[in-house]
Amino acid sequence: MFIIQLKFSSNKAQAGQLMDGHKEWIKRGFDDGVFLVVGSLQPNLGGGIVAHNTSRAELENRVNDDPFVIENVVTAEISEITPARTDDRLKFLLPETTAS
Template identity: 65%
Template sequence: MFVVSLRFSANRSAAGQHMPGHQEWIRRGVDDGVFLLVGGIQPGLGGAIVAHGTSREELESRVAADPFVAEDIVSAEIMEIAPWLADDRLKFLLA
């Protein structure tokens, strides 16, 4: 399981221009079953994604394809989590 942090960079002003492509990239990740949760880092610092069912290499390629990453609107950090305990509602993450 992974947490992807997408923090705004100095090129943040270009976000509006690339927002449709970024939103499509997010939808594709959800539709593919890789992105489990997507949300904003408050207050307006960027976004975060919980990803599952993929390898680090595949996720790195997916993240590099985000227009926000490609256009340096955000900087991406991928953190891998090796879960060993979960609430019953999240047990599927332990598989």
């Protein structure tokens, strides 16, 4: 499981021009079954994503395809979490060896 922080950079002013492409990129993440949650970092710092069902290398490639990343509207930081325990509703996030 991964947490992605997309923090605004000095090129933040270009966000409006690239928003349609960014939203399409987010839609692809959900359509591909990789993104679980997408939202804003408060107060107006950028965005955050919870992702799973992918490798780190694949996720890095996906993040690098975001128009916001390409045009330096945001900088991306990816953190990997290996869940050890979850609420029953989130058991699908556990590695198969601990899910039982």
